[in-house]
Amino acid sequence: MQSDTDWAVEAVQHASSAPDFAIQKLLSGTHRKLLTLVVINDGARVLLGLKKRGFGAGFYNGFGGKVDPGETIEEAAQRELQEEACITAELKDAGVLVFVFDDQPQPWEVHVFTASSYVGEPAETDEMRPQWFTHTDVPFDSMWADDLIWYPYLLRHEYFRGVFAFRQTTKLAWHTMLPPSPDS
Ligand SMILES: Nc1[nH]c(=O)nc2c1ncn2[C@H]1C[C@H](O)[C@@H](COP(=O)(O)OP(=O)(O)OP(=O)(O)O)O1
Numbered sequence: 001m002q003s004d005t006d007w008a009v010e011a012v013q014h015a016s017s018a019p020d021f022a023i024q025k026l027l028s029g030t031h032r033k034l035l036t037l038v039v040i041n042d043g044a045r046v047l048l049g050l051k052k053r054g055f056g057a058g059f060y061n062g063f064g065g066k067v068d069p070g071e072t073i074e075e076a077a078q079r080e081l082q083e084e085a086c087i088t089a090e091l092k093d094a095g096v097l098v099f100v101f102d103d104q105p106q107p108w109e110v111h112v113f114t115a116s117s118y119v120g121e122p123a124e125t126d127e128m129r130p131q132w133f134t135h136t137d138v139p140f141d142s143m144w145a146d147d148l149i150w151y152p153y154l155l156r157h158e159y160f161r162g163v164f165a166f167r168q169t170t171k172l173a174w175h176t177m178l179p180p181s182p183d184s
Contacts, residue, residue, distance in 0.1 A: 008098040008107075008163045011176050019174050022100040022165035025107055032098070032109040036077035037064035039154060040089060041114050044135060046155075048143075049085060049128030060143050062112070063128060073111045085130050086123040089115035095153060095160035097146065102167045114154060145172035153177075 009026050012018040039062040040047035048060040063084040067076040077091055091113040099108040122130040133139060135155055140148045146164045153160035165174040 007161060007178060008109075011163050011178055012100075015174075015176055017174060018176070019102070019165050021102045022163070022174065025100050025105070026098070026163075030106055032107045034067040034073060034076075035064060035108055035110045036067060036073060036080055037062040037097075037110050037112045038077050038081045038089070038091065039094070039112065039114050040087075040116075040118055041155065042116060045132045046135065046138060047085070047118075047122060047130055047132055048139075049130045052127055052129060054127070056144065058142070060131070060133075060139050061147075064110070074113070077111065077113050084125050084128045086125065087118040087120035089118035091115050093159065095150065095162070097150065097161075098163045099146070100163070100165045101169055102165075102173075103169055112150075112154065112160075114157075145170070146175060149175060149177065
């Protein structure tokens with residue numbers, strides 16, 4: 001799978017309310033940092049992890065990280081799921097999120113996957129402490145601000161694409177959600 005997020009550029013261009021920094025950074029053509037995120041969803045509960053260190057420490061999140069050179073996005077998602085939660089799973093594309101920050105030059109492109117089952121036993125690692133949450137009890141107060149916006153799509157099994165602009169790394173300033181592309 002290739003990164004293909006020209007839709008994100010179009011989305012900010014056509015949104016009159018998009019902040020200038022988001023428009024400029026997405027239009028500048030700066031190479032986007034590719035990341036993955038896996039949320040295991042057994043139908044009633046999601047498996048999240050409390051991030052113990054690094055970017056987003058103290059927040060609950062799915063499992064994932066940067067795509068390494070030479071890896072496909074799905075290979076990276078599998079590797080991070082194994083490294084952070086000690087499990088493997090048959091992954092399904094759930095959506096793509098583009099994050100633009102006023103304090104970082106490079107936009108992020110996060111490819112989100114789900115799985116309804118997995119192999120292995122989720123276990124705490126140096127990076128994450130896994131925990132199950134029912135769909136009605138997802139801890140949004142302790143998660144990235146954008147999660148509240150796109151989790152409903154994920155829980156409905158509806159493919160999503162979104163662009164999110166953050167100030168000072170974590171303050172959500174603006175967002176837009178797009179309808180799925182015809183080939184998704
Ligand atoms: N706004 C946001 N909302 C969200 O739900 N997840 C986000 C997010 N911004 C980043 N993420 C996810 C993407 C990715 O899974 C994770 C960040 O990855 P990391 O920095 O932990 O990468 P790595 O595990 O490769 O890092 P290191 O091993 O520390 O180099 O946080």
